[in-house]
Every structure is written in C-alpha cells, then in structure tokens.
Amino acid sequence: MHNFELVKPTTIADAVSALGGEDAQALGGGQTLIPTMKQRLAAPAVLVSTAGIDEMKGVCLDDNGRLCIGGATTHATVAAEAAAHYPGLAALASTIGDPAVRNRGTIGGSLANNDPAACYPAGVLGSGAMVVTNSREIAADDYFQGMFTTALDEGEIITEVKFPVPEKSNYQKFLQPASRFALTGVFVAKFGGGVRVAITGASEDGVFRWTAAEEALSADFSTGAVDGLSMAADGLINDLHGTPAYRANLCKVLTVRAVNAAA
Amino acid sequence: MTTVSMTVNGKSVSGDVEGRTLLSAFLREDLGLTGTHVGCDTSQCGACVVHVDGKAVKACSVFAGECDGSEVTTIEGMANADGSMGTIQQAFQDYHGLQCGFCTPGMVMSAAALLAENPTPSEAEIRHYLEGNICRCTGYHNIVRAIQAASGQDVAPVAAE
Amino acid sequence: MPKDHGIGASNKRREDVRFLTGRGKYTDDINLAGQAYVHFVRSDVAHGTINKIYTTAAAAADGVVGIFTGADFEGVGGLPCGWQVTDRHGNPMQEPPHPVLAQGKVRHVGDPIAAVVATSYEAARDAAALLDVDIAELPAVVDMKAAVADGATKVHDELESNLCYDWGFVEENRDAVDTAIKNAHHVTTLELVNNRLIPNAMEPRVAVGAYDPTNDESTLYTTSQNPHVIRLLMGAFVLGIPEHKLRVVAPDVGGGFGSKIFHYAEEAFCTFAAKQLKMPVKWTAQRSESFMTDAHGRDHVTKIELALDAEGHFQAIRTETYANMGAYLSTFAPSVPTWLHGTLMAGNYKTPLIYVNVKAVFTNTVPVDAYRGAGRPEATFQLERVIDVAAREMGIDPVELRRKNFVTEFPYATPVAVEYDTGDYNAVMDKALEIADVAGFDARAAASQAAGKWRGLGINTYIEACGIAPSALVGQLGARAGLYESATVRVNATGGLVVMTGSHSHGQGHETAFPQVIAEMIGIDESMVEVVHGDTANTPMGMGTYGSRSLAVGGSAMVRATEKIINKAKKIAAHLLEASADDIELKDGQFSVAGTDKSVAWGDVTLAAYVPHNYPLEDIEPGLEETAFYDPSNFTYPAGAYICEVEVDPDTGKVTIDRFSAADDFGNVVNPMIVEGQVHGGLAQGIGQALLENCAYDENGQILSASYMDYAMPRADDVPMFSVDHSCQTPCTHNPLGVKGCGEAGAIGSPPAVVNAVVDALQRNGRDVRHIDMPLSPSRVWSAMNG
Ligand SMILES: Cc1cc2nc3c(=O)[nH]c(=O)nc-3n(C[C@H](O)[C@H](O)[C@H](O)COP(=O)(O)OP(=O)(O)OC[C@H]3O[C@@H](n4cnc5c(N)ncnc54)[C@H](O)[C@@H]3O)c2cc1C
Numbered sequence A: 001m002h003n004f005e006l007v008k009p010t011t012i013a014d015a016v017s018a019l020g021g022e023d024a025q026a027l028g029g030g031q032t033l034i035p036t037m038k039q040r041l042a043a044p045a046v047l048v049s050t051a052g053i054d055e056m057k058g059v060c061l062d063d064n065g066r067l068c069i070g071g072a073t074t075h076a077t078v079a080a081e082a083a084a085h086y087p088g089l090a091a092l093a094s095t096i097g098d099p100a101v102r103n104r105g106t107i108g109g110s111l112a113n114n115d116p117a118a119c120y121p122a123g124v125l126g127s128g129a130m131v132v133t134n135s136r137e138i139a140a141d142d143y144f145q146g147m148f149t150t151a152l153d154e155g156e157i158i159t160e161v162k163f164p165v166p167e168k169s170n171y172q173k174f175l176q177p178a179s180r181f182a183l184t185g186v187f188v189a190k191f192g193g194g195v196r197v198a199i200t201g202a203s204e205d206g207v208f209r210w211t212a213a214e215e216a217l218s219a220d221f222s223t224g225a226v227d228g229l230s231m232a233a234d235g236l237i238n239d240l241h242g243t244p245a246y247r248a249n250l251c252k253v254l255t256v257r258a259v260n261a262a263a
Numbered sequence B: 001m002t003t004v005s006m007t008v009n010g011k012s013v014s015g016d017v018e019g020r021t022l023l024s025a026f027l028r029e030d031l032g033l034t035g036t037h038v039g040c041d042t043s044q045c046g047a048c049v050v051h052v053d054g055k056a057v058k059a060c061s062v063f064a065g066e067c068d069g070s071e072v073t074t075i076e077g078m079a080n081a082d083g084s085m086g087t088i089q090q091a092f093q094d095y096h097g098l099q100c101g102f103c104t105p106g107m108v109m110s111a112a113a114l115l116a117e118n119p120t121p122s123e124a125e126i127r128h129y130l131e132g133n134i135c136r137c138t139g140y141h142n143i144v145r146a147i148q149a150a151s152g153q154d155v156a157p158v159a160a161e
Numbered sequence C: 001m002p003k004d005h006g007i008g009a010s011n012k013r014r015e016d017v018r019f020l021t022g023r024g025k026y027t028d029d030i031n032l033a034g035q036a037y038v039h040f041v042r043s044d045v046a047h048g049t050i051n052k053i054y055t056t057a058a059a060a061a062d063g064v065v066g067i068f069t070g071a072d073f074e075g076v077g078g079l080p081c082g083w084q085v086t087d088r089h090g091n092p093m094q095e096p097p098h099p100v101l102a103q104g105k106v107r108h109v110g111d112p113i114a115a116v117v118a119t120s121y122e123a124a125r126d127a128a129a130l131l132d133v134d135i136a137e138l139p140a141v142v143d144m145k146a147a148v149a150d151g152a153t154k155v156h157d158e159l160e161s162n163l164c165y166d167w168g169f170v171e172e173n174r175d176a177v178d179t180a181i182k183n184a185h186h187v188t189t190l191e192l193v194n195n196r197l198i199p200n201a202m203e204p205r206v207a208v209g210a211y212d213p214t215n216d217e218s219t220l221y222t223t224s225q226n227p228h229v230i231r232l233l234m235g236a237f238v239l240g241i242p243e244h245k246l247r248v249v250a251p252d253v254g255g256g257f258g259s260k261i262f263h264y265a266e267e268a269f270c271t272f273a274a275k276q277l278k279m280p281v282k283w284t285a286q287r288s289e290s291f292m293t294d295a296h297g298r299d300h301v302t303k304i305e306l307a308l309d310a311e312g313h314f315q316a317i318r319t320e321t322y323a324n325m326g327a328y329l330s331t332f333a334p335s336v337p338t339w340l341h342g343t344l345m346a347g348n349y350k351t352p353l354i355y356v357n358v359k360a361v362f363t364n365t366v367p368v369d370a371y372r373g374a375g376r377p378e379a380t381f382q383l384e385r386v387i388d389v390a391a392r393e394m395g396i397d398p399v400e401l402r403r404k405n406f407v408t409e410f411p412y413a414t415p416v417a418v419e420y421d422t423g424d425y426n427a428v429m430d431k432a433l434e435i436a437d438v439a440g441f442d443a444r445a446a447a448s449q450a451a452g453k454w455r456g457l458g459i460n461t462y463i464e465a466c467g468i469a470p471s472a473l474v475g476q477l478g479a480r481a482g483l484y485e486s487a488t489v490r491v492n493a494t495g496g497l498v499v500m501t502g503s504h505s506h507g508q509g510h511e512t513a514f515p516q517v518i519a520e521m522i523g524i525d526e527s528m529v530e531v532v533h534g535d536t537a538n539t540p541m542g543m544g545t546y547g548s549r550s551l552a553v554g555g556s557a558m559v560r561a562t563e564k565i566i567n568k569a570k571k572i573a574a575h576l577l578e579a580s581a582d583d584i585e586l587k588d589g590q591f592s593v594a595g596t597d598k599s600v601a602w603g604d605v606t607l608a609a610y611v612p613h614n615y616p617l618e619d620i621e622p623g624l625e626e627t628a629f630y631d632p633s634n635f636t637y638p639a640g641a642y643i644c645e646v647e648v649d650p651d652t653g654k655v656t657i658d659r660f661s662a663a664d665d666f667g668n669v670v671n672p673m674i675v676e677g678q679v680h681g682g683l684a685q686g687i688g689q690a691l692l693e694n695c696a697y698d699e700n701g702q703i704l705s706a707s708y709m710d711y712a713m714p715r716a717d718d719v720p721m722f723s724v725d726h727s728c729q730t731p732c733t734h735n736p737l738g739v740k741g742c743g744e745a746g747a748i749g750s751p752p753a754v755v756n757a758v759v760d761a762l763q764r765n766g767r768d769v770r771h772i773d774m775p776l777s778p779s780r781v782w783s784a785m786n787g
C-alpha cells in the first residue's frame, strides 16, 4: 500500500481538524479500509484514527430512551453492551464478520462504508436511527444513498448513532458462503407506531425498506401478514451467489423468520 | 518513520515503523516473530490472529502504529514459563489438530480467545467462533476436538485401532 | 489393545512442537542478507498483444535495483511440460511455449509481464505503479466448446487450433462400445460439470533465489512438494544450470494439495535474477496473486453414458470430456484428464467395455493441473453420479445396483489398462452402512420433516490408483520423468539413524510416521530415528510427494534401504558373535544367534561398523549407510464407500451436511491418527467442491471469484464431525509395507456422496430433479427445486 501518516487524535475536534488536511481519511477499525489500501484502491496521505477518541466510544441510553452508540464503538462492544437494551441490534452486531473483525470494526466505519451487503445499514434503517456527525444529525432514511454512497460530506465523521428502541426486533442474516457478509439480511423492528423492515444484501441500490411488508406487518404483526406478498426481482443483485429471483425469495423467507423470532 | 513501543509476549520492544507498517510485518520482520503467518490480503484467513490488549485481532489488519503502548501476545508467547507447551498447544498435538501448521498459530490464538470468553464451549460454539480461521488441511474435526479437550471436556482419544 | 509403538501406533507428531510454538520454518520466514524483493506486474486482461512496456519511470524510482521483461528471457528456456500425451490418431499433443515472463502476448489474467526488483516489497510495488504497459486487448477464449469451434480466436497463434489433444482410450474399444450402447436394454446419459477449483493451500507460494559467485552455485528456497523435480526442470530446461551447481530447498511447506508440485515462473525468475543482480531475490505471493497464478484444478465438462442390461449389469461406458488446460501447459497438466482419469473409469465395477474420449483445450484462463485427487475425482464423480441416476431410472436400490457390479475377484484387469491387486468392495460398503447407521435413516428423515427440513441419503464408492507409479508404465504413457522414490538410511556410530528421503512432508507427518516403520523393523525406539527431507543438498534424488505416494513409494524405498542396513549389520554381528550370518536374528534391537543365548546389541554392532577394530574388513566395508531407489511394480488401489446425509432447507435451498461416514481400505496403516486426519482433510475439500467452491470466469476471462470474498472456502461450521473407519484392510500385494495411500481418498470419494444425497432429498420430496451441477449453492438448489 501507499505510505501515509497515521495520526491519533483524542478529541472529535482534533480529528475533524486533522481530516481537513489534503487526502486525509478517517480510520475506524480498518477492517474494510486496510484491505482496500492493500489493493491500492485507496491511497490517503493521512489516516486519522478514531480509536483513541473516548467521546466516540461506548453504548448508553439517552433521556428519550434512545440507545446511543459512539461512532468508534466496536461491533464486539455493541454485541455485549447493547444486549440488555436492544437485543435485536446487539444480536445483529454479533453476526458481523468473525470475533477478530468484531474486536476492531466500528459502527461508524461500517455506516460510512455502506457496503451493499453489510449488516448495520439494515439495523440503522430498520430502526429509523439518527446518524450523528461532527456537524449535524442525519435521519437514516436520508443517510443511505445507494451502494457505498451516503449523505456524508468529505471530512465529516460519524460520532454517534441514536437508535429508537422498538418493542420487538430481529435480524435474519443469510450468509454469502464466501465472504460471510449478508447474501440477504432482513431487519424487522416493531414500534408502537408501526413496523419497519429494512433489507440489505439484496438490492443494487443498497439497503432499502420493504414498504409493502411494513404496511402489512403494521396492520397485523404475524407471519401470515407477509404470506400474500412477493418481492419483485427487478433491481436485485445478480452474482455468483444468487440470482435476483433467489434474493427476492430470501427477502420474503427471512422477513417471515424475523417476524417469528422477533423479541 | 515513527517509533512505536509495545509489550510483546511480556517483553518491552520498540522499533521505527512507517505509517503503513502492519502489525504482522512488524512482528515478523522487525521482531523476527515469524510464528504469526500471513495467508491472505483480504483479512479473511485468520492465520495472523494475535491478541492485542487481551483481544483476538488480525495482525494483518491493524497498523503497528495503532498498537503503540499495547500488550501483544503471539503464538511464541503461548508456552508455559518452563518452555513446555501450554494447554491448548498440547491439546492440538494430542488430538492432531494440525497438519501443515500454517493456520495453526491463528487457530491457537483464536481458541485461546474463545476459552477466555467461554470456558466450556459446545461443538457448535467452537465451530462458530472459528468462522474467521480457515484451515485447508484438517477438515476442522480434530481442531474442534482439541479445543474441547483443552477446555477440559471429555473427548475420545484419537484413532483407536 | 492399540499399539503404542512402531507400525500401527497413533504416535503424536513430533513436528507439531515447532509448529505449535511458532518455530516452524516456512519459506517466507527465510530472509537472506542483502536480499531484494520482486513484484510482478501482471496482465489484467485475459488476452492481448503487448505493444510496448515503458519502464523508464519505474527504473528511476526509489529503491529499484532491476526491472525485467520478456526480452530479458530471450535465449532462456521456457517452463517445460513433464508429460506428453499422444492423441487418438497417434500424434503428439500440441505443446506451446511457456515463457517465464510474457513475450509478445498475454494469455490469462495474472500472466506476468514484467518484474520490478527493489529493496523492499513496498518500494517494488510503488515503482511497479509507474510502469506502463501498452496492451492491445484481444477477444478472450473462455468457454471450452467455443474454443474448439471453427474460427475460434487462438490462444497460441503458432498452434493449429486450441485443441491440445483429442485422446481416445482405449481406442481399439471404440466401435465395440458404440455397438454395446446401441444394443443395450437401458442407457443412462448424464451431462455434468466438474467445477474449476483453486487449491488454496493456506501458505501462499514463496521463492527466494540466491547466488554465490565464489563457486557459481545457485540456491532456490521454494514452497514445493518436490525440490528435486524443481531442480531438474528448472536447471535442465529453463536456466541451464547443472544439478551440482543448483540446490533447491523446500523447508516447512504450508500445504500443497498438488499446487506446489509444479515448476512456476516465479521460481525460475528469482533464481535467474539473483545471479544477474548478484543479490538474493525474494518473492512472496499475495493471496490475490495465488488466485491467478497457482495452477487450478478440475474444470471438466463431461457427457457420460452407462449401458445396462435388464438386470442392471453394466454393459458399457462411454464418456466425452472437455478438459481445460488453461493458457499454458502446467508441469503435469496433460496427464490429469488422461492417465489419471481414463484409467479409473472402471471404478469398483466389472464393466466389460469402456471408451473414454478427452478433448484438452487451451483457453485464456489460469493453467489447470493436478489438485488433490487429480483426475480420479473427476472419474469417480461422473461414474458414481450416473450409477445413481441409472438406479433411479431402473428402480433398483443404488446400493444393490453397485453390489451387483462390484469386482469381487482379484487381481482384476480392467478394460482401461490397469490391474487392481486387492480389494473387498462389499466389505467397505457393509462397514459404511454400519457406521452411517443407515438403518436409522428413516427415523432421522421423519424428524427432519417435522422440523421443516428435507433429509437425503447419498451413497457411493470410489477407487483410486495411487502410489504413483511404475516408471516403465508411466514412461509408455508419456511421462518425461521416472516415478520411483529414494531413501538413504544413515546409521550413526552410536546407533541412531537418519533417513534422508526424496519424499516431502507438507502436513502429512513423515517425520513421525517414517521412524515408526524403522523402529518396527529394527526393534528400537522411534526417538532414535530422524527424518531429513526437502533439501536437494542432503537427500537423494527423489520425485516428491503427491498422488498419495509418500509411504507406498518413499516408505518402500526406506524399507529397502533399511533391509540392506540390517543385512550388513547381521554380517557384522555374525563376526562379533563368531557365527554364520544366516543364523543371526534381529529382535528388539538385539542380534542373537538362533538357538543360543549369544547376542550383541544394535549399538555394539553400529559402533563396530565405525570403529572396525574387530571387523571382517576383508569381506565388508566399514560404515553403515545405504541408499535404495524403489520403483513400484504397480499402482496401489485404495477404495472405499462413503455415505452422506444432508438436510435441505426447502425455503432457501441451503444444504447442511448432517452426517458423513467414510469406510476406506488403505491396506496396512502405519499411524492411524495421521491417516484419519488425512481423510478428514480430504473430506472437507470434497465437500467444499460439492457445496461451496467455484472458480468462475466471466466471458472476458476475468475471474469472478478472485478472493475469499467470492471463493467460498469450507469453514469450521460448513462441515460436521466425520465418522471414518479404515478397519477393512486388504494389504497391497506388491509393496513391502502393504500400504496403499490415504491422502486423496477423502477428496475423491466425497463429492458424489453429497450430490447424490441432495438429489435424494429433493426426489423424496417430490421434486423431479435429476442432477445439479456443483457447487450446490443455496441459489442453485433453490432454482432446481423451483424448476
Ligand atoms: C473478514 C471480514 C468479515 C466481515 N464481515 C462483515 C459482515 O458480515 N457484515 C458487515 O456488516 N461487515 C462485515 N465486515 C466489515 C466490518 O464490519 C468492518 O469493520 C466495517 O465495514 C468497517 O468498519 P471499520 O471500523 O473497520 O472501518 P474502516 O475500515 O476503518 O473504514 C471504513 C470506511 O469508513 C470510514 N470511516 C471510518 N470510521 C468513520 C467514522 N467514524 N466516520 C466517518 N467515516 C469513517 C473510513 O474512512 C473508510 O472509508 C467484515 C470485514 C472483514 C474483514
């Protein structure tokens, strides 16, 4: 990989100012960025590590009962510490990658990257969470803008994500057999005011909400409610691991399973 | 170049590294600890797993500079104080949990991390935990048994004739 | 009582201690003073003409010590092919040149174009980014049938076509087979694909070349299964270095599975450049390079027809296979779809007439060569699949159909040129049915059904020819090498032994198993025996480890050398005991005179050999060191029966292997623990092929599965605990140990069991699915189920 300078700020303010430099880029857990740099597909001049910024780490509840996760919090920490408050999300975090990846990879890095097969985007969109950056708050519905594309501006970092906690939720991940990312993953969250269903891994446009299922489940939160629905295969990913029709089938099967398992 | 210092297998070490120097390269090339292996460039094989501050980490996917001030344990640090093999290492030998030995350091380090979290894992828990460690030789059967044995669970002896 | 010592004991592996403590010495752990590092600039297109290579900017970059292109290798040899196949018409195969660095054209993604040597890897890569290659892209030839159609773009302009050879076996049987099939009561036809695999030993390939100008000696450290073969091929055919000026060392090697048999361009490059630059040159493959440079495996497209009479007796088999060679002929590539495949088409069955046609085809893909099993998995898969389909078509139980046709009398000469020495296929079938608890299948299937899963049962047998092989035979078949093995046994004055073997261990445990044999023969402790391998400087010329040959061939050489040692030692003992050598017996490390209480210890005899004060110098030389070369008189024929039970999730098509049982006949077994481990590993690779692994190309010749992100390796949770048994033993009749070899069995026997089981699950649940091509990914199974 190309060489760069590694800087390790301890405050968000210092990180933001370091990111103002030319070709500077944030480094979260490096679990995506480092392999990308090995392929020389990214060549930052400065890497600004978020790992030493305590104000970006940890899991807590705010006054509105929202679960707040610091942008530099690792998947392992979320899996352990969110379990009591938001079991569906903690369980999602525990399905990401493998233990070593979870010990490094961060929620901020995952959301900034917005891999079309990543898990967190489903949890964030499915929860209707708020992505907090150093300069603003972005609603999940506005944040995800297609494969590897987000609302973030250059140099903007995710400092926190605030999750409304649903009554029940569940994430069903069907493994892509090689990468073990989601071949398709469905997050279902039942709130007092309605149900959200977010799907990752399936669409060429990245994570999306399955509104037909949301409506049906909001009216009747049971597996039967989904029975009559079917997902159109248009616009779904076609690759070695699954055809669009196959992914469309998975969307439905996994939604049913998530409803069944929701807790 | 910047200077990094860390404790590796209980010894303080330091060295000059570039920003891009990976922990795996620092261990292998600067410290001569070639037990940590590199089997891929996409962070997937797990041959490079070490412990950083007590947690399993892929040494190929963390920069040496990020580990400044950390405690690092590698396969070379897993033996008992008297030099004999530690419990997990011994179980891998006893239950034939290795063949070519290339994945082995990462397997042992992952197994150690698992047993620290979960002292008596089931077969399914072991298999799940090893998701990020690929072995091409053993078919995993004897690795699973070695880890069960290392955790004190009853395991039938190898290959009774 | 399990043995605790000698042949048959599950001795713990002594090599494990260094591997488990981080002290293994793999090639990448070797760093020579002053070494430089090479980065290869590789083609990112599958086919193209190189117009120009601009090296000036790269050459001026920091740390660069040399840049090489194809032009630097003019006058240097190309990478040789070690096997020449003769086609149906008696003509030699088409054999294109294979330059070390591309000359004029690139022919697959990953073909090396230039090499940048610098003071560090990063410097070499930084400089390589400045090197500019002007390539005019040509249409890529990817599909095999299209490649041999009229007017296809040629991979090698100088060849007549993309057809390497059109091989018929046994050609004289062709008409008889046609007639038998035309007149048969029933013919089952199946078209199938044997998916292309990437071997993926966990240790990527590494080469370190060094040159010593004081004695004009070159040394290559390399990740190889057979250092002597590399020395011969590279020295004699590529670089023109005689053996006594070339040393090849293969230290600890992190798995091979065939992919480290072959001589690769990077080995020749590092040796060549080290001499040119007068400094050691090191190359360590990145895994992404491995995907496009290690020889791939399998990649056959086959049509097989099985003719049966009304009772289900096999009458004839006819096959037509397209076998992918890739862009160049890798070292043993031509032999894999022919002699390692056609000769096994009889399987465990007495089919009187067999005709195998193989069209080997050049394409713009990575070269294909032997991968664990090599040819035999391809033969077994098509045969065991077509038998299963035939059983269903004819309404005969698949086990019964197999039993009806088993070879039961030995030796048995097949219609495809080989002679099975021993075997008992009913015995392994019985054993497999027992350990798999097939009797309990229905109850398990009902439990699965209640849980919403479909359970299926797949059964098959396999036979393989291994322990390769008689040199005279393989010579007739086109091998350009002998296939003997060697061992030197050196006894030291105080009685310890060193075995220097031409075999190579890269996971198989030679350092543990070989001493068990000698310990048994002499009656001493294993700890007195050390094994040395992997260095041409201190081992006799040997052909290395592949084809499950180490113990059967290499072990036999060691036995022969040890027999010579014992014979000589008996003469010395006879002298010391003042008896006749014929009366001397060796037991438990003591030489005694038969029928007396006179004896002398092993150590006294060995000491006398080196301190010949009281010694029959007029009859025998002092010292105790012997070498033997062993050339087997036949292949060995391990065989077995494998049973797989799967659960299919009808909603997603996901297949879970719930139980896998393997009953193998490996003949005698030296270390059961190691043998079981070999089977486990082979099973995981076979299951990987059946369910997960697939090297796919797009129509432009780009690899779609070029990293572990898309190439699915079996992980711990993809496989179950295996139930393995090797208690059915019909010892090999023609090697001194009676062993048959166990390294490839698992990978050969398991894919059809898995596919048979999945098809069974679908058919039991009313889906009219006859066949699904591997890998049986969830998407493919679901698509097949949903028609
Ligand atoms: C073997 C393996 C398996 C994996 N499996 C899964 C899986 O199953 N599911 C899944 O979802 N993911 C998976 N991942 C990806 C993993 O979750 C990554 O950790 C994650 O996608 C990126 O997080 P990171 O902290 O490592 O970010 P980095 O790799 O450090 O950075 C990724 C990108 O985000 C930017 N960035 C980092 N932090 C911030 C921030 N706070 N604000 C703004 N931008 C930031 C970086 O500049 C970079 O562009 C896997 C990764 C590996 C190596």
Ligand code: FES
Pocket: B037, B038, B039, B040, B041, B042, B043, B044, B045, B046, B047, B048, B049, B058, B059, B060, B061
């Ligand atoms: S080397 Fe493969 S995961 Fe680190």
Ligand code: FES
Pocket: B097, B098, B099, B100, B101, B102, B103, B104, B134, B135, B136, B137, B138, C202, C254, C255, C507
């Ligand atoms: S022992 Fe060889 S890869 Fe695991």
